Amino acid sequence: MYDVVVIGGGPAGMAATIRAKELGLKVLLLDDNDYLGGILLQCIHPGFGIHYFKEELTGPEFAYRLMNKLDGVEVKTSARVLEIINYSDLEKFVVFTSPEGVQKVSTKTIIYTAGARERHAFEIGIVGDRVAGIYTAGEAQTLMDIYGIMPGKEIVIVGSGDVGLIMARRFSLEGAKVKAVIELMPYPGGLARNIMILKDFNIPLYLSHKVVEVRGRGRVEKIKVVKVDENLREISGTEFWIEADTLVISAGLIPNVKLLTEIGVVIDPSTGGPIVNDRLETSVPGIFVAGNALLINDLVDYVAEQGELAAEGAKEFIENGGIPSKRWIRLVKGENIRLLAPHYLSGERDVWIYARVARPMEDVVVEFVEIGKKIKLPVVKPAEMLRIKLRAKEISKAEDKITMKVVKHE
Amino acid sequence: MDKVKVAIIGAGITGASIARVLSKYENLEVHLIDKNPDVGWGVSKANTAIIHGGYDDDPDKYPMRAKLCIRGNRLWHQWVKELEIPHVWNGALIVALKDEDFKELEVLLERGIRNGVPEMRIVDKDELFKLEPGLTREALGALWVPIVGQIGPIPAVIAIVENAVANGVKTHLETEVRGIKVENGEVRGVETNNGFVEADIIINAAGLYADEIARMAGVDYFEIHPRKGEYWIFDEGIPGPKRVLFPTPTPISKGIVVTTEISGHLMIGPNAQDLPPEEKENTATTREGLEEVWKGAKKLWPQLPPRSKVIRTFAGLRPEPTGGDFIIKAEGEVWGFINVAGIRSPGLTSAPAIAYEVAEIIQRDLGIELVEKKKWNPYRREITHFFALSYEKVNELVKRNPAYGKIVCRCNKVSEGDILEAVERMKFIGVKTPSIDSVKFRTKATTGTCQGSFCRPRIIQILAREYGVSPWEVTLKGKGSEIGIGDVKVLVRGE
Numbered sequence: 001m002y003d004v005v006v007i008g009g010g011p012a013g014m015a016a017t018i019r020a021k022e023l024g025l026k027v028l029l030l031d032d033n034d035y036l037g038g039i040l041l042q043c044i045h046p047g048f049g050i051h052y053f054k055e056e057l058t059g060p061e062f063a064y065r066l067m068n069k070l071d072g073v074e075v076k077t078s079a080r081v082l083e084i085i086n087y088s089d090l091e092k093f094v095v096f097t098s099p100e101g102v103q104k105v106s107t108k109t110i111i112y113t114a115g116a117r118e119r120h121a122f123e124i125g126i127v128g129d130r131v132a133g134i135y136t137a138g139e140a141q142t143l144m145d146i147y148g149i150m151p152g153k154e155i156v157i158v159g160s161g162d163v164g165l166i167m168a169r170r171f172s173l174e175g176a177k178v179k180a181v182i183e184l185m186p187y188p189g190g191l192a193r194n195i196m197i198l199k200d201f202n203i204p205l206y207l208s209h210k211v212v213e214v215r216g217r218g219r220v221e222k223i224k225v226v227k228v229d230e231n232l233r234e235i236s237g238t239e240f241w242i243e244a245d246t247l248v249i250s251a252g253l254i255p256n257v258k259l260l261t262e263i264g265v266v267i268d269p270s271t272g273g274p275i276v277n278d279r280l281e282t283s284v285p286g287i288f289v290a291g292n293a294l295l296i297n298d299l300v301d302y303v304a305e306q307g308e309l310a311a312e313g314a315k316e317f318i319e320n321g322g323i324p325s326k327r328w329i330r331l332v333k334g335e336n337i338r339l340l341a342p343h344y345l346s347g348e349r350d351v352w353i354y355a356r357v358a359r360p361m362e363d364v365v366v367e368f369v370e371i372g373k374k375i376k377l378p379v380v381k382p383a384e385m386l387r388i389k390l391r392a393k394e395i396s397k398a399e400d401k402i403t404m405k406v407v408k409h410e
Numbered sequence: 411m412d413k414v415k416v417a418i419i420g421a422g423i424t425g426a427s428i429a430r431v432l433s434k435y436e437n438l439e440v441h442l443i444d445k446n447p448d449v450g451w452g453v454s455k456a457n458t459a460i461i462h463g464g465y466d467d468d469p470d471k472y473p474m475r476a477k478l479c480i481r482g483n484r485l486w487h488q489w490v491k492e493l494e495i496p497h498v499w500n501g502a503l504i505v506a507l508k509d510e511d512f513k514e515l516e517v518l519l520e521r522g523i524r525n526g527v528p529e530m531r532i533v534d535k536d537e538l539f540k541l542e543p544g545l546t547r548e549a550l551g552a553l554w555v556p557i558v559g560q561i562g563p564i565p566a567v568i569a570i571v572e573n574a575v576a577n578g579v580k581t582h583l584e585t586e587v588r589g590i591k592v593e594n595g596e597v598r599g600v601e602t603n604n605g606f607v608e609a610d611i612i613i614n615a616a617g618l619y620a621d622e623i624a625r626m627a628g629v630d631y632f633e634i635h636p637r638k639g640e641y642w643i644f645d646e647g648i649p650g651p652k653r654v655l656f657p658t659p660t661p662i663s664k665g666i667v668v669t670t671e672i673s674g675h676l677m678i679g680p681n682a683q684d685l686p687p688e689e690k691e692n693t694a695t696t697r698e699g700l701e702e703v704w705k706g707a708k709k710l711w712p713q714l715p716p717r718s719k720v721i722r723t724f725a726g727l728r729p730e731p732t733g734g735d736f737i738i739k740a741e742g743e744v745w746g747f748i749n750v751a752g753i754r755s756p757g758l759t760s761a762p763a764i765a766y767e768v769a770e771i772i773q774r775d776l777g778i779e780l781v782e783k784k785k786w787n788p789y790r791r792e793i794t795h796f797f798a799l800s801y802e803k804v805n806e807l808v809k810r811n812p813a814y815g816k817i818v819c820r821c822n823k824v825s826e827g828d829i830l831e832a833v834e835r836m837k838f839i840g841v842k843t844p845s846i847d848s849v850k851f852r853t854k855a856t857t858g859t860c861q862g863s864f865c866r867p868r869i870i871q872i873l874a875r876e877y878g879v880s881p882w883e884v885t886l887k888g889k890g891s892e893i894g895i896g897d898v899k900v901l902v903r904g905e
């Protein structure tokens with residue numbers, strides 16, 4: 001029996017595995033790709049590891065550093081988990097398939113780090129012809145940076161989040177013309193440093209616009225764009241067409257939680273990931289979650305940090321035959337908080353709170369109402385995850401809940 | 411004995427079925443021709459996939475449809491088994507929402523009785539909600555047609571063609587018919603972009619283009635115009651009906667259906683929008699059409715999921731002929747030319763019956779006596795689907811080929827072994843241009859929750875390797891839909 005089976009070999013999974021090994025646990029790491037690293041390997045741009053390794057690395061470099069610490073751990077790639085069986089709080093089975101066939105292993109805990117999937121064209125209501133040249137950003141990135149394929153030469157990108165902007169740069173560097181980045185919201189979705197890319201490469205950004213239709217015969221030929229009002233309703237008469245051969249959809253990520261929901265793990269609709277306590281344990285005892293399967297992160301450093309935390313949770317679980325019961329303090333969403341995790345705090349340890357605001361705001365106070373904690377910030381944006389440490393001392397001041405809100409500084 | 415050469419134009423459900431039935435005969439040499447890179451990519455690709463009950467078509471106005479639909483339904487029961495075609499026999503309810511609707515249901519019941527449809531009856535509210543608990547509470551009753559079923563339409567075409575090829579039919583894919591040679595009032599063959607194919611009998615099963623093909627033979631008494639229907643398909647796990655739900659029909663269409671299609675996804679559609687004859691390639695979805703479908707479906711099934719749960723929308727074109735009935739006959743003025751035209755709905759249902767009708771026409775009207783083969787093989791084995799296997803069975807297959815243990819499409823659990831088998835079968839029926847769609851229709855890869863963003867790049871690698879082409883030359887759906895323009899440095903090099 002394993003102490004921990006880690007499902008997913010991206011940064012969260014590798015960090016969890018390394019930490020679990022350091023804690024003396026018997027670990028098995030599974031990934032369905034032929035290689036470890038998850039999406040890091042397709043992210044050949046820099047910007048990784050500033051917090052975690054105190055150094056700016058590319059995705060593959062970050063992955064490589066983690067891989068080097070996996071010595072002595074049992075790792076299986078090309079191994080797809082088919083099912084998790086939650087036999088009891090103390091014993092679980094993981095069934096996976098690989099070129100060696102279907103295997104079933106038993107384990108005390110599971111750390112689930114299966115990442116996220118991208119929203120696709122149909123999901124965001126694009127109509128028209130179903131032709132070649134429509135890719136999600138991650139798919140385009142995989143084609144270019146893992147398999148060396150150039151998808152097209154005249155590109156329109158949907159979504160000004162980091163992934164969309166980075167792909168705008170990637171396409172430009174390879175000689176393609178990025179004709180527009182189309183953003184539904186009235187503000188850009190990416191980190192400030194990535195928004196600079198648009199200026200660097202002279203790429204027009206259309207805020208408060210959406211792509212509604214694609215036309216072409218075999219391949220994308222033209223893309224219809226329309227302006228939206230404050231309520232995101234289309235303004236008729238503002239439609240225009242952009243000629244392009246490629247449409248890249250970067251319209252957000254959704255945690256991959258299917259295997260978890262099959263065993264009854266409770267999902268938070270606002271994060272799309274499970275509801276967790278401060279050990280990142282889900283509603284099924286002994287199943288922990290980290291990385292983009294928990295909530296969509298913007299920095300890999302946070303993802304790796306969550307992986308380590310989950311490993312520490314697993315250790316505590318194994319030592320105590322379960323996470324000891326306590327009076328959990330709920331962390332609840334207040335004004336201008338769109339999502340947050342973890343959802344339950346023990347007050348026994350310091351905790352990193354991850355949260356996103358619903359809309360951008362300047363000169364604000366982040367307030368944890370019941371414990372009177374306030375943090376001043378010059379600006380908050382939905383694109384930038386808030387990561388705030390609450391001290392055990394502070395948390396234990398609360399009775400049963402702590403409300404997190406973001407309000408204008410008076 | 412010289413063989414009679416038969417050229418079938420169109421490898422849709424109609425042409426394929428005809429090819430299968432004609433492959434039974436010793437004295438025929440059958441050629442199946444299609445302009446697309448693979449079979450079933452015309453009208454047969456996008457439809458509601460229903461094996462209809464045969465109560466719908468008025469035998470006075472549309473005798474062919476009325477006769478062939480019920481006969482086709484009965485034949486499908488046998489064909490799906492022989493050919494291992496995915497199917498379900500779940501029955502249909504034609505739902506009355508207003509008192510007046512019962513009058514129409516009575517008409518359908520009468521018609522069904524005339525057409526020979528068994529087992530139909532009108533059910534009251536109580537029985538209706540037992541049959542279909544999720545139905546709108548406004549329903550007053552329904553016509554219950556238990557013989558209705560659903561199949562995978564392209565899997566069906568693929569299965570039929572595989573069987574036909576195994577029985578000696580020759581396929582000519584990516585072969586567009588551009589002319590028909592007629593001499594002394596008899597057909598001689600078809601001119602194509604790939605040269606001339608000699609033929610004593612030409613069967614025009616060209617779907618939307620059957621009018622153009624007929625004109626090539628000098629037959630011009632009918633026209634085909636496209637009637638568009640649009641659909642939504644939702645993610646798995648969203649509860650849908652057990653039966654096929656129809657509203658009470660209108661004169662132009664059977665109405666917007668709510669159904670759980672055979673892979674378990676809730677599907678709604680189609681509407682009916684007439685397009686001008688020149689828009690035979692216009693399968694674009696539209697906001698208006700999709701909205702109409704949404705509204706229509708909601709009347710029967712109020713619990714539609716949020717829009718974010720849609721995994722695909724698509725549109726199909728019905729080939730509507732002048733007069734409205736199927737046109738199935740040997741044309742008197744051109745000996746050897748048989749029209750199988752205007753095969754609109756219920757063409758999928760009718761296809762096996764149409765095929766037997768054609769065999770009869772060949773004997774009766776062309777006077778060719780058909781000699782049955784001694785060793786005709788009615789069976790075809792379905793491709794391996796990892797998702798349908800027990801774990802023990804996977805392990806058996808893995809011993810032979812480890813690729814069966816490796817998942818390529820996560821959402822639908824499609825293994826590399828499944829895909830390699832698909833490629834083998836594509837090659838068996840003569841698919842020359844590798845496409846993602848060919849793999850998709852055989853394996854279900856790319857049709858799940860993520861719509862292929864994970865597995866498409868991997869499928870591209872497999873297709874490139876197996877077909878010996880560069881990965882960027884792999885297509886989505888045939889030439890002109892290549893997935894890339896070259897290697898990643900192609901633009902930087904300034905080519």
Ligand SMILES: Cc1cc2nc3c(=O)[nH]c(=O)nc-3n(C[C@H](O)[C@H](O)[C@H](O)COP(=O)(O)OP(=O)(O)OC[C@H]3O[C@@H](n4cnc5c(N)ncnc54)[C@H](O)[C@@H]3O)c2cc1C
Binds near residue numbers: 754
């Ligand atoms: C929206 C919709 C819903 C439907 N629902 C149902 C249903 O639920 N049940 C049912 O029974 N029926 C249904 N139908 C009808 C059914 O789909 C059709 O009747 C059937 O698929 C017609 O098949 P076909 O083989 O005649 O035509 P096609 O599938 O179009 O085949 C014709 C083939 O001919 C080829 N071709 C054309 N011109 C040339 C040329 N010059 N050279 C070479 N090849 C050529 C085309 O490429 C094509 O592959 C529906 C149809 C639609 C559009």
